[in-house]
Amino acid sequence: MILPKTDTPGAKEALVNRFIDRLLAAETRETQQRFLASLAYIDGECMARYRAAFVYLPAESQTEFLKLIAYPHSLVTWGEKLAEFEGPAHFENLKSWISRAYYNSEIGMKELGWSGNVFHDDLEGCPHPPETHK
Amino acid sequence: MSQEALSQKYDAIVVGSGATGGWAAKRLAEAGMKVALLEAGRNISPEEFTEHMPAYKLEYRNLSPEIVRTRPIQKMCYACMEYNYDWFVDDLQNPYSSPPDKPFTWQRLRIVGGRTLVWGRQSYRLSDLDFKAASLDGYGADWPFSYKDIAPYYDLVEGYVGISGMTEGNEALPDGQFLPPMKMTCGEVLLRERVKAKFGRTVTIGRTAILTKNHNGRAACHYCGPCERGCSTFSYFSSPFTTVADALKTGNCTLITNAVVSQVDMDSKENRARGVTYIDRLTRKTYQASGRTVILCAQALESTRILFNSKTREYPAGLANSSGLLGRFLMDHAVGAGASAELPDMEFKKSASDPNRPNGIYVIRFRNLKAGPRHPRFIRGYGFQGGAAPNYAFGAEGFGASYKNAVKKGVYGIHLGGFGESLARLDNYCEIDPALKDAWGIPALRISMTHGSNEAAMMEDAAVTAAEMLEAAGARNITLNAKLAMPGMAIHELGTARMGDDPKKSVLNAYNQAHDVKNLFVFDGACFVSSGCQNPTLTMMAITVRACDHLVERFKKNEV
Ligand SMILES: Cc1cc2nc3c(=O)[nH]c(=O)nc-3n(C[C@H](O)[C@H](O)[C@H](O)COP(=O)(O)OP(=O)(O)OC[C@H]3O[C@@H](n4cnc5c(N)ncnc54)[C@H](O)[C@@H]3O)c2cc1C
Ligand code: SF4
Numbered sequence: 001m002i003l004p005k006t007d008t009p010g011a012k013e014a015l016v017n018r019f020i021d022r023l024l025a026a027e028t029r030e031t032q033q034r035f036l037a038s039l040a041y042i043d044g045e046c047m048a049r050y051r052a053a054f055v056y057l058p059a060e061s062q063t064e065f066l067k068l069i070a071y072p073h074s075l076v077t078w079g080e081k082l083a084e085f086e087g088p089a090h091f092e093n094l095k096s097w098i099s100r101a102y103y104n105s106e107i108g109m110k111e112l113g114w115s116g117n118v119f120h121d122d123l124e125g126c127p128h129p130p131e132t133h134k
Numbered sequence: 135m136s137q138e139a140l141s142q143k144y145d146a147i148v149v150g151s152g153a154t155g156g157w158a159a160k161r162l163a164e165a166g167m168k169v170a171l172l173e174a175g176r177n178i179s180p181e182e183f184t185e186h187m188p189a190y191k192l193e194y195r196n197l198s199p200e201i202v203r204t205r206p207i208q209k210m211c212y213a214c215m216e217y218n219y220d221w222f223v224d225d226l227q228n229p230y231s232s233p234p235d236k237p238f239t240w241q242r243l244r245i246v247g248g249r250t251l252v253w254g255r256q257s258y259r260l261s262d263l264d265f266k267a268a269s270l271d272g273y274g275a276d277w278p279f280s281y282k283d284i285a286p287y288y289d290l291v292e293g294y295v296g297i298s299g300m301t302e303g304n305e306a307l308p309d310g311q312f313l314p315p316m317k318m319t320c321g322e323v324l325l326r327e328r329v330k331a332k333f334g335r336t337v338t339i340g341r342t343a344i345l346t347k348n349h350n351g352r353a354a355c356h357y358c359g360p361c362e363r364g365c366s367t368f369s370y371f372s373s374p375f376t377t378v379a380d381a382l383k384t385g386n387c388t389l390i391t392n393a394v395v396s397q398v399d400m401d402s403k404e405n406r407a408r409g410v411t412y413i414d415r416l417t418r419k420t421y422q423a424s425g426r427t428v429i430l431c432a433q434a435l436e437s438t439r440i441l442f443n444s445k446t447r448e449y450p451a452g453l454a455n456s457s458g459l460l461g462r463f464l465m466d467h468a469v470g471a472g473a474s475a476e477l478p479d480m481e482f483k484k485s486a487s488d489p490n491r492p493n494g495i496y497v498i499r500f501r502n503l504k505a506g507p508r509h510p511r512f513i514r515g516y517g518f519q520g521g522a523a524p525n526y527a528f529g530a531e532g533f534g535a536s537y538k539n540a541v542k543k544g545v546y547g548i549h550l551g552g553f554g555e556s557l558a559r560l561d562n563y564c565e566i567d568p569a570l571k572d573a574w575g576i577p578a579l580r581i582s583m584t585h586g587s588n589e590a591a592m593m594e595d596a597a598v599t600a601a602e603m604l605e606a607a608g609a610r611n612i613t614l615n616a617k618l619a620m621p622g623m624a625i626h627e628l629g630t631a632r633m634g635d636d637p638k639k640s641v642l643n644a645y646n647q648a649h650d651v652k653n654l655f656v657f658d659g660a661c662f663v664s665s666g667c668q669n670p671t672l673t674m675m676a677i678t679v680r681a682c683d684h685l686v687e688r689f690k691k692n693e694v
Pocket of ligand 2: 185344354355356357358359360361364365366367368369370490492
């Protein structure tokens, strides 16, 4: 969902879930627990809203829920201070794991244009005359 | 424990094979002296270099900091990573302590080449604004030599090492013997023009020990990027493949690896150093190497530790410490403050296959210059390292195809990070921790250092001036950081055996010779009297060559 297949492969194709398992296994307990807590949070919130865990939801509900937590929330509405909302922090936590794992995979590096070419004759540098840089 | 004396008596025993030890071995061996180069770490082979290895080939794709369990301190260094952490010391075997309210991070390598394997390669000269700073503002001590004394040695070192850069004719940062400069990006040229026009300050390309054309038998850089993982074409300067190799080529230098030097051995009657004791890192057997001169190049804190651990009846407070100043005046540049932002108007396309410039830009010091004005809140000054270039926008918001596109599209980032002078203060010091030993039973250091109000005021000013310069370049979303990083973060430890003409106020003389013991020398950063704000290694190397030439001359006349 976070890094889907588009015209290039996504996180699923890059087997990001398997890599995250391996990486987490080498992490500290705190980090592991923080990751699990974020997963549990999402399932808990989905249960409350849709009576099912995230993976069992139809795609529209999954997207709908992610949109709710993907952006920062203003906690002040019409001058009234609302209760803290943990969603965005959990979203950012999971997203950063998925994003890092994906962009450091072979598929992810190729997505960014990596071709294995490491020999360059020179740098490009700025071709513009003074005060016209864009 | 069994002890064994090496049969040969050397003319010089050089401890440490990093930036300064490599030069000492080269210079002395080329002058015909018989040198033993003692290095605590193992040898390094170019086969270990991984600069071209993509992250996905690593077990943890270079992501897990926790795999570095044996290096909880080293991993704070940006250059210590899954690729190369084995070059950094094992913190469990190499402990040190610091008072709970004075955290200090000490980042180091024990391997042939020392920190030159991973260093940032930024290379700047000091000027008389630094060497004679005390005369200008009354704080601290002047160096026992001036710029004109060291300038020829800067020329010599730069000529050999190969420093690329731009000449600027700026008094605060003397020009050198430069190879062609690396090119600036559009954002950097824009910053340079605007900052010059608006503030009269100079933004120049980083002066770096990386070859921009073939030089001295080494190939020009091919801009692959991650130098701290090694360089198979030896395009950046690291001692094993330059100075140390030259020393070995003479046939006059013996490299002894895994030799952890514990102390300098003294002939008390003659008041001369006889040599050093070392422990084999792997077998733990103890050896003695004897030499007519002993030269410490183990980096400032390690050399100081060796001197403390060499105390004798005559020198109960540490060898060569009749001044009581050994370990004092510890300095490390003030870093942490600066600003970052985006340049929204840049047009660019980024690809992971683009050349990767292993260098940034540099803003030359503009505070408290000789001609004034004096800043009301602090003395001395700072420079900036930074850069402007397209980055991938991994922090883009949202998810799905739009996130994926946003990452790839990227943002044009710009940032400046300050490097400020660290004042030499008596109450910043290291000493032996009576309760702590390393894995070889050698007493370890307790390091006690804080940055003071001068550094704090300077870094606050650096955040403000960084932001105003980015603003002048048309940057948006400027984020300031006015906080000082903990001491040690600059990895520029200096000053713990400072030079001077007066034996009561310094440990070494102007040629790095201990005032107390004539055939004992310290060539590394321990000799610095003040820190300047420039990265110090180029200066350390120039000082080393100057001290070597003086030593050779005296040695030939039998005067040491
Ligand atoms: C990530 C990083 C970036 C840096 N960037 C820059 C930069 O851009 N510009 C700059 O000017 N400086 C930079 N530095 C600092 C620079 O690396 C050091 O100033 C320089 O290497 C110091 O030289 P040295 O000879 O004193 O010590 P080192 O190069 O550290 O070498 C010391 C050697 O002594 C050996 N040794 C230590 N103790 C013993 C012992 N008891 N017995 C035997 N051998 C011993 C070590 O194993 C090591 O090989 C950077 C450092 C790091 C780590
Ligand atoms: S960027 Fe240049 S100096 Fe650095 S590793 Fe690559 S080729 Fe070597």
